[in-house]
Amino acid sequence: MNKKEGSSNRSGSRPNSSRPSSNKPKPAMAKRAQGPKKVKPTSDSVAPKRTPKPAKSVANNTPKPLKSDDIRLNKYISNSGMCSRRDADIYIQSGNVKVNGQVVTEMGYKVKPGEVVNFDGALVTPERKEYIVLNKPKNFTTSSEDDADHRNVMELVRGATKASIQPIGRMDKNTTGLLVFTNDTDMIRKFSLPNQKSAKIYQVTLDKNLKFEDLEKISGGVTLDGHKLYVDEISYIENEPKTEIGIKLRTSNVKVVRSIFESFSYNVLKVDRVSFSGLTKKNLPRGNWRFLTEQEIINLKNV
Numbered sequence: 001m002n003k004k005e006g007s008s009n010r011s012g013s014r015p016n017s018s019r020p021s022s023n024k025p026k027p028a029m030a031k032r033a034q035g036p037k038k039v040k041p042t043s044d045s046v047a048p049k050r051t052p053k054p055a056k057s058v059a060n061n062t063p064k065p066l067k068s069d070d071i072r073l074n075k076y077i078s079n080s081g082m083c084s085r086r087d088a089d090i091y092i093q094s095g096n097v098k099v100n101g102q103v104v105t106e107m108g109y110k111v112k113p114g115e116v117v118n119f120d121g122a123l124v125t126p127e128r129k130e131y132i133v134l135n136k137p138k139n140f141t142t143s144s145e146d147d148a149d150h151r152n153v154m155e156l157v158r159g160a161t162k163a164s165i166q167p168i169g170r171m172d173k174n175t176t177g178l179l180v181f182t183n184d185t186d187m188i189r190k191f192s193l194p195n196q197k198s199a200k201i202y203q204v205t206l207d208k209n210l211k212f213e214d215l216e217k218i219s220g221g222v223t224l225d226g227h228k229l230y231v232d233e234i235s236y237i238e239n240e241p242k243t244e245i246g247i248k249l250r251t252s253n254v255k256v257v258r259s260i261f262e263s264f265s266y267n268v269l270k271v272d273r274v275s276f277s278g279l280t281k282k283n284l285p286r287g288n289w290r291f292l293t294e295q296e297i298i299n300l301k302n303v
Contacts, residue, residue, distance in 0.1 A: 069112070069113050070110040070111065070112055070113075071110060071111050072108060072109070072110055072111075073088070073092060073097065073099070073104060073108075073109045073110065073111055073117070074088040074089050074092065074107075075088075076111045076117060076124065076126065077091070077097070077117070077119055077124055079126065079127075079128040080119075080124045080125055080126065080127070080128065080129065082119050082120075082122070082124060084294070088119075089107065091119065091120060092104065092105060092106075092107065092109075093105055093107070096119070096120045096121075097117065097118070097119055097120075098117070098118040099111065099115055099116070099117055099118075100115055100116055101116070101118075127163055127164075127183065128163065129163075129182065129183060129184045130160075130161045130163045130165055130181075130182060130183055130291070131180065131181075131182045131184065131187075131291065131292040131296075131297050131300070132157055132160055132161070132165065132180070132181040132182070132289050132290070132291055132292070133178055133179070133180050133181075133276070133279055133284070133289065133290060133292060134153065134156055134157060134178070134179045134180075134181065134288070134289040135176075135177065135178060135179075135281050135284045135285060135286050135287065135288055135289070136153060136156070136171060136175070136176055136177060136178075136179045136286075136287075137156075137176060137286045137287045138173060138174060138176055139151065139173050140152065140153045140155070140156060140171075140173060141153065141171060141172050141173045142167045142169075142170045142171050142179075143170070143172075150173040153167060153171070153179060156287065156289065157181055157289050160181075160289060160291075163183040164183050165181040165182055165183045166181060166182070166183070166188065167179050167180070167181050168180045168181070168182065168187070168188050168191045168192070168252060169191060169192070169252040169253060169254070170253070170254065170255070171254055171273075172254070174269075174270060174271070175254050175270075175271045175272070175273070176270070176271070176272045176273070176286070177202075177271075177272040177273030177274055177276075177281065178273045178274070178275070178276040178279055178280075178281060179273070179276075180276060180279070180292075180300075181289075187300065187301065191252050191277075192252075194227075194251070195250070196250045196251065196252070196303075197250065197303050198250065198276075198277035198278070198300075198303035199232055199248050199249065199250055199275070199277070200248070200249055200250070200251065200252055200273060200275060200276050200277065201246065201247070201248045201273070201274050201275035202246070202247050202248075202249070202254075202257050202271055202272065202273050202274065203237065203244065203245070203246055203271075203272045203274055204244075204245045204246075204247060204257065204261060204268060204270070204271055204272075205243060205244060205245075205268070205269045205270040205271075205272075206243045206244075206245065206261060206266045206267065206268060206269065207243070207266060207267040207268075207269055208243060208266065208267075209241065209242035209243055210236070210242055210243070210245055210261075210266065214264045214266075215234055215235075215236070215245075217264070218231055218234050218247075218260060218261075218264070219231055219233075219234045222260050222263060224256065224259050224260070224263065229249075229251075229256065229260070230250075231247060231248070231249060231260075232248040232249060232250065233246070233247070233248040234246070234247045234248070245261075247260070252276070254271055254273070257271055258271065277299070277300055277303050278296070278299050278300075278303075279292075279296060279300075
């Protein structure tokens with residue numbers, strides 16, 4: 001503390017030296033004092049300088065409506081659900097994208113309304129692919145038939161998107177759980193095939209306890225209508241009655257799940273799909289829906 005005070009005293013002694021009339025600091029301070037006076041005049045001459053600024057911003061905005069219908073090629077491809085923008089850039093650079101039959105490799109190329117875009121040999125539709133998962137409650141069905149006892153599942157996702165989505169697979173009014181909606185016809189077709197790679201897990205409620213010998217028989221596979229159906233896993237639900245069964249299959253057809261137990265003379269009271277190709281009901285209350293993440297979409301396409 002004493003050293004600092006001593007140094008300040010030494011620096012403070014200089015103005016009181018033998019050259020009190022030095023003019024070096026005075027011009028600098030005079031300039032600083034005069035500076036603010038120049039930027040804060042009281043004259044009306046300030047007004048003309050400020051008025052052009054709004055005019056410039058308006059002028060910069062005028063061309064925007066003319067470009068609103070154009071969209072960058074990579075975004076156009078990404079919106080269609082083909083791939084990400086980054087991957088689209090790679091395809092464009094490699095010459096795998098055509099616009100009106102002509103190869104386009106120009107980065108930043110903008111697609112105009114009415115232009116035809118082909119991506120790696122496939123026609124690109126401008127409608128963005130949407131993917132939604134719903135935790136379906138009871139008394140809603142995928143059937144379009146009028147019935148006073150049930151309502152259509154489309155009511156639950158109404159307003160989620162303007163795209164023409166539809167559910168993947170069927171669910172009756174007594175079936176609950178995960179139901180995926182999309183306008184991606186390729187994905188709908190993929191999950192409608194009898195032989196699929198992705199697994200679905202169902203929790204089934206029976207009218208009576210499932211016998212252990214029947215559980216073992218089901219685990220070895222079941223023949224339905226002359227076709228062998230393989231079961232990945234089947235078990236009793238832990239800490240639940242023997243009427244609560246967990247079964248893992250590679251089919252999204254809930255009707256098949258019911259048929260398995262009915263073939264062993266059990267009545268199925270309830271079926272709840274708790275997992276669909278890696279998707280779960282975590283943080284998704286009954287009757288609620290959400291959009292799939294980009295990673296979840298990629299996973300569904302790759303299974």
